[in-house]
Amino acid sequence: MESSPRILVLGYRHLGDSLFLTPMLRAMKRFAPNGHTTVLAHGIGAAVLEGNPHVDEVFKVSGRGMAAKFSHLTTLRRTRYDIGILAQHSLANAVFLWSVGCKQRVGIDSKGCGLFLTHRVLTMGLVHEVTRYLKLAEALGANGDSSGLEFFTTEADRQSVAQFLFERGYDLQQRDGRPLIALFPGSSQQWRFKRWPADRFAQTGSRLVMQHNACLLLLGGPDDRDAIDEISQTLTVPFCVVDSSHSIGRLAALLAACDLLITNDSGPMHLATAVGTPVVDLAGPSDPRRTGPYGAGHIVIQRVEPGSPKQWIDAPDPQLPMKAIGVEDVVAAAVEQIAKTRLV
Incomplete structure (x- = not known):
């Protein structure tokens, strides 16, 4: 892995879903402290992560659906991301992450997503969503994290x-x-x-x-x-x-x-x-x-x-x-x- 990897995380627009990502983001920053992590997020999901020290950039997407994301494809491709993390688990999002050109792409191997991933995580049984996201970081080599969700007040x-x-x-x-x-x-x-x-x-x-x-x-x-x-x-x-x-x-x-x-x-x-x-x-x-x-x-x-x-x-x-x-x-x-x- 690059010593200063450029990391793209496909985030969310909802409050709870975005907070569920915070242990994984913390684990990734510990794993790659010199890396640059960008989270693609919408609305309140972007606001949740803007003050998070484990996130270097929040890329705000206006509008909903895949069309809104694909409208930013050219801009995202210019960054040449080293790692893409498929937090939003769907085939359309897997295709999008592949289209961005991330060298390594990690996600859950189901719904046909595995075709577009380099690091495939097996589907899990009954586990918390936070655990599911942490498994993505672990597949890249990061250690687990049990410190809980985070939000940083001012x-x-x-x-x-x-x-x-x-x-x-x-x-x-x-x-x-x-x-x-x-x-x-x-x-x-x-x-x-x-x-x-x-x-x-x-x-x-x-x-x-x-x-x-x-x-x-x-x-x-x-x-x-x-x-x-x-x-x-x-x-x-x-x-x-x-x-x-x-x-x-x-x-x-x-x-x-x-x-x-x-x-x-x-x-x-x-x-x-x-x-x-x-x-x-x-x-x-x-x-x-x-x-x-x-x-x-x-x-x-x-x-x-x-x-x-x-x-x-x-x-x-x-x-x-x-x-x-x-x-x-x-x-x-x-x-x-x-x-x-x-x-x-």
Whole structure:
């Protein structure tokens, strides 16, 4: 391998998927410290990696689909990449990586991708997506990595969050035994049936405030407005609504300040794990073994057999897996988590 390899990683546009790449990117930088790593990413996926010290360049792609990527083919070919990493596993992406002209191309050997790869990784059984990406780095000679997801907050974002909370009566320097707990009741529009019922979020939040003197934050963006409104109208305890859509860096700093995040399976869940905040994951139909909170110290609550969420789209009651999770279960898990920080 070149002493200063030029590395191209085909990244993502989603928050969680992009965070899943961070252990692999860290492993590659350790393996080739003088290398130059470029990640091809879209939207929020690009924002997630822009401050990552293990990424030298984020190549932003506007638009969606393969046409958007191929529109940059000439520019990418000029760089003459030594290594291409097929994180986005599909035949079209394998063809694209081959078309860029990467000398070495690593990816999972399935869906016909192997024809366009120089380093083929055998398909794996039931493993977390993070493990899958790490196997790609290992195929190139890098050592494994078990340090978890990463997101790097800035001092400006941390100070902004501290001031925001102080103005609302919560001093991060003097918590006075009050746990700072965030609720994220939302999801993408595609996966709305993966939401825990809003009234149960409200009941859980109320109990944590009344019984454990918690300071309650309600997180959400425009897509989550209906859930936020329903919870806001139901809560009878003090709380603060935070628009989580403005800045990924500010959201990360806010989650880092929290003692706990209670959340549906979502991007913010993975962001919380990346900044070291304990999570209670309301998993519903998702399979946490593949896409759950990565690393130790988190609690997953699931009352149905894990599988593909897609199997519930046309079910008579798509929300059945979420309705099976009770308030008592979530409150107990929350108390267990914040007890670890001696705030209960």
